[in-house]
Amino acid sequence: MFKRVIYQEWANIVPIISFVLTFAVFAIATVRALRTPKARREELARMPLDS
Amino acid sequence: MATTTITYDDRSVRRFLSASVIWALVGMLVGVLIATQLSSWQMNGHFLEQITKPVHDFLNAQFGWHWWPYFETKGFSFLTFGRLRPLHTNAVIFAFVGNMMFAGVYYSTQRLCKVRMASDRLSSIHFWGWQAIILAAAVTLPAGLTRGKEYAELIWPINIAVAGIWVVFGINFFWTLAKRNERSLYVSLWFYIATIVTVALLYIVNHLSIPTSWVHSYPIFGGVQDGLVQWWYGHNAVAFFLTTPILGIMYYFVPKAAGRPVYSYRLSIIHFWALVFIYIWAGPHHLLNTSLPHWLQTLGMLFSLMLWAPSWAGMLNGLLTLRGAWDKLRTDPVLKFFAAAVTFYGMATFEGPLLSIRAVNALSHYTDWTVGHVHSGALGWNGFMAAGMFYWLAPRLWNTPLWSRTLANMHFWIGLVGILIYVASMWVAGIMQGLMLSQLAAGGATLEYEFVTTLKAIQIPYVLRSLGGGLYLVGFLLCAINLWKTARSGNTAPVTAEVTLLEREKKERMTLREAFSADPVIYFMLGLVFTLLWFFLPPHADKAAFAVMVLLVAKGVSVFRANSHGWSHYFDRLLENHLPFTVLIFVAVAIGGVVQIIPSLLVNRTVNIEDRLQVPYTPLELAGRDVYVAEGCYNCHSQMIRTLVPDVMRYGPKENQGYSRLGESIYDFPHQWGSKRTGPDLAREGGELVAGSKVMRSGPRDNVWHFNHFIDPRTSIGSNMPSYGFLADKATDFKSLPKRIEVQTRLGVPAMTKDTIEQGAREQALEIATSLVAGKAFLPSKPKLAGDELRNHLAESQLIALIAYVQKLGAYEEISTPARQHALDPDSRLRVATPPAPGTPGSATLVPQKSSN
Numbered sequence: 001m002f003k004r005v006i007y008q009e010w011a012n013i014v015p016i017i018s019f020v021l022t023f024a025v026f027a028i029a030t031v032r033a034l035r036t037p038k039a040r041r042e043e044l045a046r047m048p049l050d051s
Numbered sequence: 052m053a054t055t056t057i058t059y060d061d062r063s064v065r066r067f068l069s070a071s072v073i074w075a076l077v078g079m080l081v082g083v084l085i086a087t088q089l090s091s092w093q094m095n096g097h098f099l100e101q102i103t104k105p106v107h108d109f110l111n112a113q114f115g116w117h118w119w120p121y122f123e124t125k126g127f128s129f130l131t132f133g134r135l136r137p138l139h140t141n142a143v144i145f146a147f148v149g150n151m152m153f154a155g156v157y158y159s160t161q162r163l164c165k166v167r168m169a170s171d172r173l174s175s176i177h178f179w180g181w182q183a184i185i186l187a188a189a190v191t192l193p194a195g196l197t198r199g200k201e202y203a204e205l206i207w208p209i210n211i212a213v214a215g216i217w218v219v220f221g222i223n224f225f226w227t228l229a230k231r232n233e234r235s236l237y238v239s240l241w242f243y244i245a246t247i248v249t250v251a252l253l254y255i256v257n258h259l260s261i262p263t264s265w266v267h268s269y270p271i272f273g274g275v276q277d278g279l280v281q282w283w284y285g286h287n288a289v290a291f292f293l294t295t296p297i298l299g300i301m302y303y304f305v306p307k308a309a310g311r312p313v314y315s316y317r318l319s320i321i322h323f324w325a326l327v328f329i330y331i332w333a334g335p336h337h338l339l340n341t342s343l344p345h346w347l348q349t350l351g352m353l354f355s356l357m358l359w360a361p362s363w364a365g366m367l368n369g370l371l372t373l374r375g376a377w378d379k380l381r382t383d384p385v386l387k388f389f390a391a392a393v394t395f396y397g398m399a400t401f402e403g404p405l406l407s408i409r410a411v412n413a414l415s416h417y418t419d420w421t422v423g424h425v426h427s428g429a430l431g432w433n434g435f436m437a438a439g440m441f442y443w444l445a446p447r448l449w450n451t452p453l454w455s456r457t458l459a460n461m462h463f464w465i466g467l468v469g470i471l472i473y474v475a476s477m478w479v480a481g482i483m484q485g486l487m488l489s490q491l492a493a494g495g496a497t498l499e500y501e502f503v504t505t506l507k508a509i510q511i512p513y514v515l516r517s518l519g520g521g522l523y524l525v526g527f528l529l530c531a532i533n534l535w536k537t538a539r540s541g542n543t544a545p546v547t548a549e550v551t552l553l554e555r556e557k558k559e560r561m562t563l564r565e566a567f568s569a570d571p572v573i574y575f576m577l578g579l580v581f582t583l584l585w586f587f588l589p590p591h592a593d594k595a596a597f598a599v600m601v602l603l604v605a606k607g608v609s610v611f612r613a614n615s616h617g618w619s620h621y622f623d624r625l626l627e628n629h630l631p632f633t634v635l636i637f638v639a640v641a642i643g644g645v646v647q648i649i650p651s652l653l654v655n656r657t658v659n660i661e662d663r664l665q666v667p668y669t670p671l672e673l674a675g676r677d678v679y680v681a682e683g684c685y686n687c688h689s690q691m692i693r694t695l696v697p698d699v700m701r702y703g704p705k706e707n708q709g710y711s712r713l714g715e716s717i718y719d720f721p722h723q724w725g726s727k728r729t730g731p732d733l734a735r736e737g738g739e740l741v742a743g744s745k746v747m748r749s750g751p752r753d754n755v756w757h758f759n760h761f762i763d764p765r766t767s768i769g770s771n772m773p774s775y776g777f778l779a780d781k782a783t784d785f786k787s788l789p790k791r792i793e794v795q796t797r798l799g800v801p802a803m804t805k806d807t808i809e810q811g812a813r814e815q816a817l818e819i820a821t822s823l824v825a826g827k828a829f830l831p832s833k834p835k836l837a838g839d840e841l842r843n844h845l846a847e848s849q850l851i852a853l854i855a856y857v858q859k860l861g862a863y864e865e866i867s868t869p870a871r872q873h874a875l876d877p878d879s880r881l882r883v884a885t886p887p888a889p890g891t892p893g894s895a896t897l898v899p900q901k902s903s904n
Contacts, residue, residue, distance in 0.1 A: 018350060020582055021642065022329055022357060024575065029324035032622050033317035035615070040623075045312035047237040048303045051162035 053552045057167050058545045063174040064158045065448050065543065068441060070182055071150035072531050075437070077189075078142030079524040081135055086520050088132045088771070089729065090513040092764070095773035096127035125763065125774035128781075129193040132729075132773055133683025137204040138192040143429060144202060146185045148293055151437040153177070153220070155300040156243050158444060160224065163240055163303070164231030165550040173223040180216040184209055196266045199680035199721050200281050202288050203257050207268045210258040217254070221247045228629045232553040235626050238319045242299030244633050245327045249291040249640045256644070257284035261798065263791045267677070269798060273720040275343060275713045279648060281722070282337035290330040293428065297436050298326075298365055301393065304440050305372050308385045314371035318364050325361035327636060329354050331643035336407035339416065340693040341724060342713045347647060348409065354643075355407030362400030369393035384459035388439030391467060395431025399424065413695050414485040417728040419509070419516075423477025430470045430523055438462065438530055445534050449541030458533045466526035473519030480512035489697035498700055502731040503769040561624050566631030569621050570614070574607035660714040666862040667718050667801050669746050670788045670812040675856025677791070678778065678849045680721070687772070689725030690716065690734040690860065702732045708861075715863050718800045730772060735861035746815045747822070748858040754819055755826035757854045762831065778850040779830055783816065785809050813846070819854055820846040 088094040093101060099122040107121035128134065161168055168174050187209050191197075197204040205213070224247060228240070236244075257280055260268035272280045306313050313319060335343060335351025370393050373386065380386050402424050406415050415421055446453050453459060487508060490499040566572070581603060584596035611618055625632050668676060679685075692702045692711040703709050711734050716722055725732075738750030752760075762779065764772035789808045796802045820842045828845075830836055836844055845851055 017583060018332060018354065018643075018646065021579065022325075022354070024579070025328045025639070026321070026325050028571075028575070029321045032619070033320040035619055036317060036320070041316040042312070044235060044237065045306075045316040047163060047233070047235075048159070048239075048306045049310070049312060051159075051165065 053554075054549055055552055056547050056549055057165070058547045059161045060157065060168045060171060060174060061448055061546055062543070063168065063171075063178060064154050064444065065538075066178050067150045067154035067157065068444060068448065068534075069538075070178070071147055071154060071437065072441065072527075072534060074142055074146030074150060074185060075434075075527050076524070076531060078139055078147050079520070079527060081139040081142060083517060083520045083524055085132050085135050085139055086513070086517040088135075088773070090510050090517065090771070092126075092771045092773060094130075095132060096122075096130040097125050097774070099127075100124055125776055128195065128682075128777045131682065131775075133686050134193050134195055134197075136686045137197060137201075137683060138189065140202055141188050141192065141204065142185070144288065144292060145188075148297075148429075148433050148437070149181065151433075151440065152246075152292075152296040152300070153181070154444070155304065155440055156224070156296065159239055159300065159303040160227055160243065163233065163237045164227055165233045165548070165553075166227060166230050169223055169226035169230055173219050173226075177216060177220045177223060180212065180219065184212050184216060187212070191266070195681040195683075197681060197683065198258075198260065198268065198270065199683075199685060199723070200257070200270065200277075201685075201726060202285055203254075203281070206266050207258070207260050207262050208265065210254075210260070214251070214255060214258075217247075217251055221251065225629065225633075232550045234553060235623075236629060236632065237303070238313075238316070238323060239299035239303040240629075241323050241632070241636075242295045242302070244629065245323075245636050245640070246291050246296040246299070248633060248637050249287065249295075249327075249331070252637070252640065252644070253284045253287050253291065256648075257281060261794045263794050264787060267787075267791075269720040269791075269794050271720075271798060273798060274717040274722055276648075277720065277722040278338055278341070278343065278724050279335065279347065283331075283334035283644060283648060286334040286337055287331055289425075289428070290333075293433055294330075295327070297433060298322075300436060300440060301365075301369050301389070304443060305369055305389050305393070308383070308389060308439070308443050309373050309376040309379070311372065311374075311376065314368050314374065318368045322361050322364040322368060324639070326358075326365065328639045328643075329357050329361060331640045332647065333358060333407070335647065336412070337726065338724070339407070339409050339412040340695055340698075341691050342694070342711050342715075350647065352407050352409055355404045358400065359404050362403075363397060366393055366397035366400070369396070382456075384456055384463055385439050385443045387460070387463050388435045388442065391463070392432050392435035392439060395427055395435065395470070399428035399432055402427065413693075414489075415481060416693075417689060417726070418481035418485045419477045419512070419727075420481025420485065422727065423474045423481060426477065427470065427474045430466070430473065434470075434523070434527075435463075435466065438466070438527075441530065441534060445537045446541075447546075448543070449538045450544055451537060451541030454533050454536035454540060458529050462526040462529040462533070465529070466523050469519045469522030469524075469526060471519070472522065473516055476512035476515035476519060480509040480516070483512075484509050488701070489695075498697065502701070502728075503767055506729070506771065507769045561628035561631050563631055563634060566625065566628070566634070570607075570610055571618050571621055574603060574610065578603050578607065660717060660866065662866065663712045663714045663863045664866050665715050665718050666859075666864060667803075668856070668859060669815055670792060670803065670808045671746075671783075671815040671852050671855045672859045673791060673795070673856075674783050674785070674788060674812060675849075675852035675854065675859075676719075678783075678853045679856055680723070682775070682778075685723045685725045687725075687727065687729035689723075689728050689732045690719075691724040692732060692734050698732070702735055708735060712863075714866075715861070718795075720795065720798055720800075730770070733857065733860050737858045737860040737862055741822075744818060746811075747818045747855075748862070750858055750860075753826070754822045754854055754858070755828055757857055758823050758826075758828050758850065761850055761853065775850070775853075776830075776832060778853060779845065779848045780832055781849045782847050783812075783849050783852045785812055788812055812852075815855060816846040816851045817842070819851050823851075 084094060091098075103121035104123070107116075107119045110116040110119045157168060157174070184205075188205055191206055191209065192204060196206050198206060224243065228236070257270075259271045261271060262268040270277055302313055302319060332354035333351055335347045336355045337351075339348050339352065341348075370390065373380075373390060376386065380390055405411055406421065406424060442453060442459050484505045487500045487505040488498075488502070491497070492499040578600060581596050581600035585593050585600055588596050625635070690711075692698050692709075694710045699709050703711075715734070716724070736750055736752075738748050741747045741749050756766075760766050761775040763774055763776070764770040786809070789805055792800075792803055792808055793805075823845060824838065824842045828841070830841060830845070833841070833844065
């Protein structure tokens with residue numbers, strides 16, 4: 001097995017980092033989605049129908 | 052405003068659609084064939100003898116036609132499960148879904164961009180190049196030419212062709228985006244961009260190899276590194292080849308078919324970014340409870356669970372787009388297929404995270420439960436989305452109504468019943484076998500069932516699986532007939548559209564510098580950096596980093612509140628500038644790969660091994676290993692004893708060897724941990740050196756047992772393994788061994804003396820062949836051979852090399868490794884108080900203590 005000192009300690013930290021990262025991306029996407037003006041949303045949503 | 056008339060390139064769409072249908076039939080037919088092989092070993096080729104021999108006997112008896120041809124075989128090499136299963140998976144993934152994806156992308160991209168595809172020549176190269184690749188795969192895989200990695204089996208020249216054609220596709224796509232007459236990028240195009248970028252990244256990294264000949268190579272990763280890279284790729288082949296492009300197709304075609312816009316554009320934004328960012332991290336859930344480092348397993352499980360949210364966001368968005376159109380489901384086959392497909396997407400993406408929970412995975416992994424899960428996605432989600440899209444497109448591509456809506460409806464119901472039978476039977480088979488394999492006997496000290504007993508117990512579900520798959524294939528046959536008739540009754544008149552030319556001012560264009568120097572990006576990246584510093588810096592410095600991070604967040608919020616319009620405008624401009632948008636997606640998907648893979652790649656591998664180190668293969672054993680890989684044995688046998696009590700009790704009890712350690716497979720290029728156990732685990736199948744021999748080994752079962760078992764696996768009553776008697780008449784390629792070993796040495800395997808490679812291999816082969824002749828081995832294909840003639844014949848054969856390999860499995864050395872900190876240790880500062888033992892050299896040394904297996 002690879003030395004635990006190199007790998008196993010990451011068990012404590014990497015999931016937290018990853019979760020923080022993901023939550024940040026999720027939060028930004030959500031804020032952006034919620035703040036998109038209604039008219040703009042509808043315009044974008046209709047693009048397939050207008051094509 | 053200036054307008055122009057454009058003519059869409061629908062010829063490419065028709066071509067890809069037609070190819071997809073043809074390859075679907077091929078891929079599914081092979082799938083049904085290999086499904087029957089699991090319940091009837093005769094389907095590996097012996098069935099041809101069972102059909103033709105009685106005919107020959109009848110004609111010979113009645114008319115004296117002794118010349119009437121017939122087959123006499125226990126099985127054909129090119130029809131074995133191990134060779135055909137990769138053909139099935141590659142045909143379905145890359146040929147069926149690949150061509151379907153290209154049809155959908157070409158059709159919708161032109162309409163969403165209001166422009167014809169950028170280059171007809173590139174479209175043609177893309178189409179014909181892709182079909183040539185599929186044909187090459189259809190020839191090489193049954194011939195046993197493979198890299199031995201799931202969904203990445205194609206040999207290296209074809210890999211290069213795939214990368215080249217993918218680049219052609221990418222250039223054509225992005226060139227089309229650049230020429231578009233529509234300011235914004237619709238969400239479908241986001242998914243297509245993510246697909247093109249990520250598949251290229253995954254494919255290239257997982258296919259890095261060093262060739263040993265025109266048809267053979269070794270991957271540059273081995274052991275755990277190869278396992279990690281393989282399933283980073285394998286899982287994301289599902290994510291970015293079978294999911295994201297199909298979601299893009301869903302966001303375009305479902306609104307078109309329902310005649311109403313997508314339910315929530317807001318949800319689609321969240322769906323996209325969350326999915327693209329999270330998916331890439333989930334690969335390690337394919338290696339739960341193995342010797343993969345625990346933190347990676349935790350990460351894989353955690354991110355798989357998080358996938359529930361964006362996946363269901365997508366499913367709900369798709370289904371709710373049908374709001375107000377549910378009544379059409381009674382009559383419209385297109386909407387029926389779409390509604391069922393999106394529902395299967397929801398079910399499969401619920402089941403996936405469930406199976407990624409370590410405790411659930413302990414039961415499900417290596418069983419048919421996983422196979423059922425995969426097929427609910429492939430048949431339900433991919434297959435039904437494809438069918439819905441085909442039925443919607445055909446009338447528009449050939450300017451005529453669909454030939455038969457009744458036939459399309461019949462396809463739907465036959466296919467649906469087929470999927471349900473298939474998936475339910477695989478649930479039953481998987482859960483039952485998983486429970487049986489861990490069932491303890493009375494007293495609790497031994498296991499209740501032999502492996503083969505559990506295999507016999509799931510034969511009825513296996514037969515039902517073939518029935519379900521057969522029904523699904525029949526449904527697609529109806530689809531092919533329907534589309535053929537539709538095409539024959541219509542015409543291919545070009546479709547034109549009047550569009551307004553988009554004149555983009557220079558100030559609207561966003562450069563990469565602008566994209567990455569904007570406030571939202573700067574504050575996000577700085578916040579991220581200081582969050583990481585907070586985690587990693589030593590005491591007190593970490594508090595300072597935390598304080599800076601808090602200040603940055605506060606400042607970011609304040610800037611956002613002062614200039615929220617600017618931040619919103621930034622995102623809008625990003626959607627109008629596809630290159631910065633693409634780079635942002637690349638960054639999002641690359642982060643996951645970097646965090647997971649880089650730590651395991653940078654470390655000097657051998658010096659970091661503790662407790663056990665694999666004994667390198669002899670030249671003949673390596674030749675046997677290459678046969679094992681070529682025959683696709685990994686499709687049914689694992690080489691990984693998991694850290695679970697039932698696994699250890701079944702496969703690792705000898706001398707308390709326990710579960711598989713990382714070091715036991717460190718010289719395996721590629722790794723062969725496997726993903727399914729149709730047969731037992733083989734990690735410890737080998738044994739000690741035979742007394743008096745320097746190289747020949749013998750495990751719990753001796754050479755003669757293995758020889759007889761390969762010739763006729765029914766020596767284990769109830770086994771469904773194909774017969775490998777043909778290997779006794781195929782010669783080992785001794786001449787290629789020096790080159791192969793040279794490449795292995797470059798990859799880090801201890802070097803061998805070049806001059807003795809071929810000679811050593813021949814001597815070991817002769818020793819094994821001698822033991823077989825002494826053990827009264829009989830070769831049915833050469834019944835007259837005996838004594839020295841038989842020995843010399845066998846010594847040249849691949850079967851002997853394979854036996855040598857199998858008898859080596861599990862050989863390792865016990866080692867002691869002086870602890871030494873490396874730069875990658877995030878907490879090395881905490882260990883300064885533990886100096887190396889006196890006399891310990893700077894680097895770790897391997898001290899063989901005893902040889903064991």
